[in-house]
Amino acid sequence: MTRSYFGTDxxxxxxxxxxxxxxxxLRLAHAVGRVLKRTESRPTVLIGKDTRISGYMLxxxxxxxxxxxxxxxxxxxxxxxxxxxxxxxxxxxxxxVVISASHNPYHDNGxxxxxxxxxxxxxxxxxxxxxxxxxxxxxxxxxxxxxxxRLDDAAGRYIEFCKSTFASDLTLRGMTIAVDGAHGAxxxxxxxxxxxLGAEIVCIGCSPDGLNINDHVGATHPxxxxxxxxxxGAHFGVALDGDADRLQLVDADGRLYNGDELLYLMAADxxxxxxxxxxxxxxxxxxxxxxxxxxxxxVEFVRAKVGDRYVLEELEKRGWVLGGEGSGHLLALDKHTxxxxxxSALQVLTATVRSGRSLxxxxxxxxxxxxxxxxxxxxxxxxxxxxxxxxxxxxxVEAELAGQGRVLIRASGTEPVLRVMVEARDAxxxxxxxxxxxxxxxxx
Numbered sequence: 001m002t003r004s005y006f007g008t009d010x011x012x013x014x015x016x017x018x019x020x021x022x023x024x025x026l027r028l029a030h031a032v033g034r035v036l037k038r039t040e041s042r043p044t045v046l047i048g049k050d051t052r053i054s055g056y057m058l059x060x061x062x063x064x065x066x067x068x069x070x071x072x073x074x075x076x077x078x079x080x081x082x083x084x085x086x087x088x089x090x091x092x093x094x095x096x097v098v099i100s101a102s103h104n105p106y107h108d109n110g111x112x113x114x115x116x117x118x119x120x121x122x123x124x125x126x127x128x129x130x131x132x133x134x135x136x137x138x139x140x141x142x143x144x145x146x147x148x149x150r151l152d153d154a155a156g157r158y159i160e161f162c163k164s165t166f167a168s169d170l171t172l173r174g175m176t177i178a179v180d181g182a183h184g185a186x187x188x189x190x191x192x193x194x195x196x197l198g199a200e201i202v203c204i205g206c207s208p209d210g211l212n213i214n215d216h217v218g219a220t221h222p223x224x225x226x227x228x229x230x231x232x233g234a235h236f237g238v239a240l241d242g243d244a245d246r247l248q249l250v251d252a253d254g255r256l257y258n259g260d261e262l263l264y265l266m267a268a269d270x271x272x273x274x275x276x277x278x279x280x281x282x283x284x285x286x287x288x289x290x291x292x293x294x295x296x297x298x299v300e301f302v303r304a305k306v307g308d309r310y311v312l313e314e315l316e317k318r319g320w321v322l323g324g325e326g327s328g329h330l331l332a333l334d335k336h337t338x339x340x341x342x343x344s345a346l347q348v349l350t351a352t353v354r355s356g357r358s359l360x361x362x363x364x365x366x367x368x369x370x371x372x373x374x375x376x377x378x379x380x381x382x383x384x385x386x387x388x389x390x391x392x393x394x395x396x397v398e399a400e401l402a403g404q405g406r407v408l409i410r411a412s413g414t415e416p417v418l419r420v421m422v423e424a425r426d427a428x429x430x431x432x433x434x435x436x437x438x439x440x441x442x443x444x
Contacts, residue, residue, distance in 0.1 A: 005133070006126040008307045010112025012101050015054040020109050022061040028111065029065025029097075031132035033146075035125070036071060036094055044072040046088050046151070048079035049099035050185040050243050053210030054109045058099045062111070067146035068139050076154040078208075080185045080244030081112070082340035083158035089118035089337065090157070100185065100243040103220045106211045118337035120309050155189050162193045165335045166346045170353045173198035178234040178250070180225040182218025183208040184242035186342065193342055194238070202232045205239075214241065219248045219328050219341070226254045236349070240341040245308075246328040247341035249348060251359045259328040260287045262348055264294065265362050266332065267322055269351035271297055281314045281323030281331075283307070288406055288423050293366045306410075308339050369405065370427035372434040376418045376441045378411075384418055384441055393440040397422065397433045405430065409437065 005011050005019050011028070013020040019028075036043040047062055049055035055078075063073050074093065076084060081098045088096030096114035104110075115121050140146070177199045181187040187206040195201045204224055205217035217224045219241040229237040229250045237250030249257045257265075263280065270277050279300035282290060291301040302318070304310040308329040315323045315333055324330035330344040351362060384390060390409075398407055405424035412419060418441055422434040 003123070003126055003130055005130060008309060009102070010098075010110050012104070012108060012110030015052075015107055015109050020054075020058070022057055025058050025061040025111065026065040026068075027133060027137070028129070029062045029071075030069045030137050031129050031135075032095070032113070033066045033069025033071040034132050034135075034138065035128050037069065040094055042070070042072065043094035044074060044091075045095040045097055046074045046076055046084060046091060046093045047097045047099065048076040048081075048084035048087075048154070048185075050101075051078055051183060051187065051208035051210060051213050052099075052101070052106050052109050052242075054106075055099050058109060058111070062097060062099070063148050067148060068137070069146065070140035070144045071146040073146060073148040075148060075150045077150070078185050078188070079154055079158060080189065080240075080340070080342070082245055082336060082338050082343070083154070083161075083185075083189070085114045085118040085338045086158055086161050086336065087151070087154060088114050088116065090161075091151070092116070098243065102243045103182075103214055103218065103241040103246065105215070106213050114338070120312060120338065159189055159192050159196070162189075162340075162342045162346065163197060165343050166197055167350050167354065170350060171198040172349065172353070175236065176200045176202065176232065176234040178202040178204065178225060178228040178232060178237040180205040180217055180219075180222075180228070180237065180239040181244075182214050182220075182240055182242050183212045184214065184218065184240065184244060186240050186244035190238065190240060190244065190342055193346075197346075202228060202234055204228050218242065219246045222248045222250065222256050225250050226256060230254045236352075238341075238345045241328075244341045245339045247330060247344045248328050249345065249359065253360070255360065257359055257363070258326050259324050259330055260290050260326040260368065261359075261363055261366065262328070262344065263322065263324040263330055264290045264366050265351060265359070266330065266344070266347050267294060267299060268297070268362065269347070269354075270322070271299070272355070277322065279318060279320045281311050281318070281320060283311060283325050284408055284410065285326055285421070287326065287368045287371065289366055289368045312338070369423045369425055370430045371421060371423045372427075372430040373419060373421045374434050374438050375412075376420055376438050378416045378418055380416075384409075384411075387440070389443055390437065390440040393437055397437060400429075400433070407433070407437070
């Protein structure tokens with residue numbers, strides 16, 4: 001069965017337009033509840049959300065939908081996506097639900113789910129839910145309706161979990177850290193995590209009003225953090241996105257470090273401490289410099305499709321623990337079951353504190369290859385895959401790169417656009433090669 005509602009990370013859209021409407025969300029929760037009841041007589045689900053104003057409406061709809069199917073609900077309030085994953089596992093709940101559209105603007109929202117183990121659910125589960133949506137509802141009678149309650153101090157429990165992943169013999173005392181919470185789910189959590197580990201905190205993006213989530217702040221708009229670090233003489237800046245599963249870091253000089261660099265740093269720290277690290281998973285977009293640097297240290301590097309769920313699938317298949325994307329979705333599966341911006345930041349800070357070296361010093365041997373990415377709009381019915389011109393030009397560019405760069409051509413999953421990316425040690429070569437490939441696409 002083809003899925004109609006679930007995308008790569010749950011269900012997402014514009015509030016007030018299908019499927020992000022209260023009537024659909026109620027039906028969705030009822031359908032999920034019925035799927036849960038196939039294996040449990042009295043399931044319990046946790047519901048967390050970010051700070052969007054629409055979260056109130058969608059939370060109520062979810063609560064009603066679950067209760068109507070005979071499922072108990074525990075409301076967590078505003079909490080990062082990875083916090084919901086953690087508490088679902090810690091509370092032995094049947095399912096975790098997050099109301100969030102991550103890094104999108106406030107007028108979008110979405111629903112995503114975590115298993116009882118705090119992991120993303122498989123496609124088969126999503127297919128079962130979509131099938132249940134096509135069935136008539138079966139309303140529970142009064143005696144078997146679900147109940148709802150709030151979990152006291154959900155934020156405090158997650159804060160303690162985050163702190164437990166930081167080396168117990170280390171402290172952040174003496175550091176000033178600028179924290180950008182994107183006016184999102186971690187606004188009341190991230191500053192406390194770093195402060196309780198000893199740091200002095202400068203806060204930006206920590207005053208949500210329901211309408212300002214990700215608005216020129218956070219991991220997708222790091223300039224605000226760069227300016228805050230410089231203005232306050234901070235040692236580090238930590239930027240999260242709206243649901244706090246994505247991370248960008250800034251050093252004392254105001255230099256921004258993306259997920260590719262941080263992934264390598266986390267891997268190198270483990271190697272320097274003598275830990276076994278058989279391999280690391282990136283994506284098709286991970287900078288080639290990371291692959292070269294890891295292989296030089298005897299670490300296998302594997303590329304998954306773009307998307308943190310595909311990185312996770314590859315890690316689980318291979319039994320590895322480290323993976324991530326340049327966007328800042330980083331996974332350390334020996335610390336948490338899902339990507340977590342706060343925990344990733346603590347892993348990086350652990351490496352700097354333990355070594356006494358700056359981010360720039362720790363990454364001295366890794367210089368990212370220049371990348372040129374050009375989006376080409378496709379005509380209706382354009383068969384770029386069968387283009388002999390594009391295939392020939394691609395082979396020629398790859399021969400010229402001679403193993404010192406990459407070509408990646410892939411179709412967008414959401415719009416009629418072909419993404420043409422060339423990576424090379426020389427920026428001009430990357431640009432000119434990408435432009436040649438774009439011309440080849442246009443004549444295809």
